[in-house]
Amino acid sequence: MDNFLSSQVINLWKKEYSSRLSINTKFSASHQFHQVVAMCSPGNSFYYILNFSNLSFEYIHPNVEQVTGIKPEEATIEKLLINSPSKELELIEIKEKIIIDFMYSFLRQEDYLFYKIIYAYKCKSKNGSNQTMLLQSTVISQTDDGKIAHVFGVHTDITHLGNVTTDWVSFISLNGKQSYLNIKAEHGSFNAKLANLEKKSITADLTKREKEIITLMSQGLSAKSISEKLFISFNTTRTHRKNILCKTNCSNTAELISKCLAEGII
Known part of the structure; x- marks a missing residue:
């Protein structure tokens, strides 16, 4: 087959x-x-x-x-x-x-x-x-x-x-x-x-730091690893992640990454 x-x-x-x-x-x-x-x-x-x-x-x-x-x-x-x-x-x-x-x-x-x-x-x-x-x-x-x-x-x-x-x-x-x-x-x-059913890019409302975190997430880094790489606390990284999902109207990381891939962002 x-x-x-x-x-x-x-x-x-x-x-x-x-x-x-x-x-x-x-x-x-x-x-x-x-x-x-x-x-x-x-x-x-x-x-x-x-x-x-x-x-x-x-x-x-x-x-x-x-x-x-x-x-x-x-x-x-x-x-x-x-x-x-x-x-x-x-x-x-x-x-x-x-x-x-x-x-x-x-x-x-x-x-x-x-x-x-x-x-x-x-x-x-x-x-x-x-x-x-x-x-x-x-x-x-x-x-x-x-x-x-x-x-x-x-x-x-x-x-x-x-x-x-x-x-x-x-x-x-x-x-x-x-x-x-x-x-x-x-x-x-x-x-x-x-195409382009959403009127603006999924990352249009994100801060520079939030976009940076998405890139690191796409590389498979955990919240702990992201915190260490960016010299920020674990709780700050988790807060950024929650804000990213809220701003992009995504229910989880998998959905977020899929949309970013489709837009050629990562």
Whole structure:
């Protein structure tokens, strides 16, 4: 069943992306490119450059083995997909359809390079346990006629954040234009009216200190560790946490972190 569902996602990409490309070009990634990416992808994560003409990895970071158990020389997009359970693959397919709709029916070709796509998904870890991953991807090259040629993707283990929902996808502007946040998979297609349902950012009313605490919470630090890192008392940290949940209208930390992920804040 999982093989069938993963093949459906692959066939979707082949139909909507690969079939539009008549030539296979290689992306030239400089040493500096990899240095910058490595700095932005700490911890239990890996990244790759995906060629859309044949859905092959032109580069994949060795950390893929640490995160998934798949050796980098054996890694394929199919093997990454098959790590997810059936229900998650069904969600991934729906989210990918929303992404395709956004890219081809809504976004202009000249804006392809200026949006980051984010969603969470569940899969098996190297030791076979369940883990939650955050995918962040962006187009990094286009053909002369504007079609998508290469995509850069970063997959980060966010299991430590708790019960993060995976039924959403967000489109984050990288150049100050409108972002489209938290599109629910149940909608099945992109509609700008379904995005940004909350009129302001979830952190709009938070103080600098409260935002700092959210960042530390997202890194898996306990209240005790946050207190020690910020040189504040344990009770002060707990008070900050209560105020954060109240201001953001979140019932618990898991809901708070899920909303922050959807907005690209953490």
